[in-house]
Amino acid sequence: MIESQPTSLETADTVELTEFDTALLAAGDPGIVSGLASLQAQNISAWFGDHKVLDRVSLLMPAGKVTALIGPSGCGKSTFLRTLNRMHELVPSASLAGEVLLDGHDIYDASRRITQARREIGMVFQKPNPFPAMSIFDNVVAGLALTGLKVSKSDKADLVEESLLKAGLWTEVKDRLRQAGGGLSGGQQQRLCIARSLAVKPRILLMDEPCSALDPTSTRRIEQTITELSTDVTIVIVTHNMQQAQRVSDQCAFFLAEAGTPGQIVEHGPTDVMFDSPQDSRTLDYVNGRFG
Numbered sequence: 658m659i660e661s662q663p664t665s666l667e668t669a670d671t672v673e674l675t676e677f678d679t680a681l682l683a684a685g686d687p688g689i690v691s692g693l694a695s696l697q698a699q700n701i702s703a704w705f706g707d708h709k710v711l712d713r714v715s716l717l718m719p720a721g722k723v724t725a726l727i728g729p730s731g732c733g734k735s736t737f738l739r740t741l742n743r744m745h746e747l748v749p750s751a752s753l754a755g756e757v758l759l760d761g762h763d764i765y766d767a768s769r770r771i772t773q774a775r776r777e778i779g780m781v782f783q784k785p786n787p788f789p790a791m792s793i794f795d796n797v798v799a800g801l802a803l804t805g806l807k808v809s810k811s812d813k814a815d816l817v818e819e820s821l822l823k824a825g826l827w828t829e830v831k832d833r834l835r836q837a838g839g840g841l842s843g844g845q846q847q848r849l850c851i852a853r854s855l856a857v858k859p860r861i862l863l864m865d866e867p868c869s870a871l872d873p874t875s876t877r878r879i880e881q882t883i884t885e886l887s888t889d890v891t892i893v894i895v896t897h898n899m900q901q902a903q904r905v906s907d908q909c910a911f912f913l914a915e916a917g918t919p920g921q922i923v924e925h926g927p928t929d930v931m932f933d934s935p936q937d938s939r940t941l942d943y944v945n946g947r948f949g
């Protein structure tokens with residue numbers, strides 16, 4: 658089959674909530690379900706303008722497991738991650754081919770709304786990005802309005818506690834919930850961002866190098882949080898830290914873009930196999946730090 662680049666992003670959609678979205682969400686959209694889910698990328702290709710950066714990448718990210726995306730700089734890991742919750746299309750020149758199945762349903766299907774994908778598939782970024790002047794409490798619930806979810810005032814307090822507990826931050830902040838999020842340490846801010854993502858009850862959590870701006874102690878605390886979360890939410894994490902991939906992930910996918918070609922997955926499999934006895938010598942060289 659010859660693959661052609663889409664002339665425009667057929668997935669182009671508005672990020673703003675329409676009245677229709679808000680009404681459906683408030684009414685309890687039957688299309689939005691909760692609970693553990695798998696994510697399956699099928700033949701994902703991605704472009705920025707004419708520059709093809711991913712070539713027919715397929716990967717199953719099983720429910721309740723942590724999948725680590727590893728590989729040298731520029732091989733398309735972050736781009737791939739951003740195709741998994743429809744963030745790639747926010748770049749004006751971006752285009753995409755392929756499917757991303759959330760529990761078997763394509764998130765790019767024309768009948769599905771972009772807000773639904775964003776609610777079910779949350780994301781935590783490299784640099785902690787809480788709203789600095791906003792209170793810790795308000796930071797946690799900030800995502801509710803953006804995804805159109807309505808929660809009563811009394812339920813909000815429970816949701817804040819539950820989300821901070823899951824993110825491993827509750828005991829450190831429970832007595833200062835009304836203080837500004839910007840007053841927390843970098844590691845605490847990142848756990849606050851995790852709590853904010855968890856408050857909308859995502860089924861998948863995407864994490865793009867979530868510890869790269871943190872010290873070793875904060876990094877270990879986030880890794881512990883990732884391990885605890887994986888019973889509730891399927892996690893996909895991009896990391897350059899091979900020890901971290903070994904510590905937190907159940908399976909790894911090794912990406913490579915050789916000699917200017919678009920990124921592809923060289924191989925993927927259980928983390929211990931990928932580190933101890935991978936099939937491809939390039940994987941062995943990479944995980945042993947011989948390049949990248």
Ligand SMILES: Nc1ncnc2c1ncn2[C@@H]1O[C@H](COP(=O)(O)OP(=O)(O)OP(=O)(O)O)[C@@H](O)[C@H]1O
Pocket residue numbers: 705710728729730731732733734735736737748
């Ligand atoms: N917004 C953008 N516009 C144009 N090109 C981009 C954009 N973002 C990424 N690219 C290009 O896409 C390719 C893949 O980049 P990407 O950030 O996905 O790789 P990566 O493996 O995540 O790299 P790193 O590990 O350094 O973060 C690179 O060639 C990069 O220059």
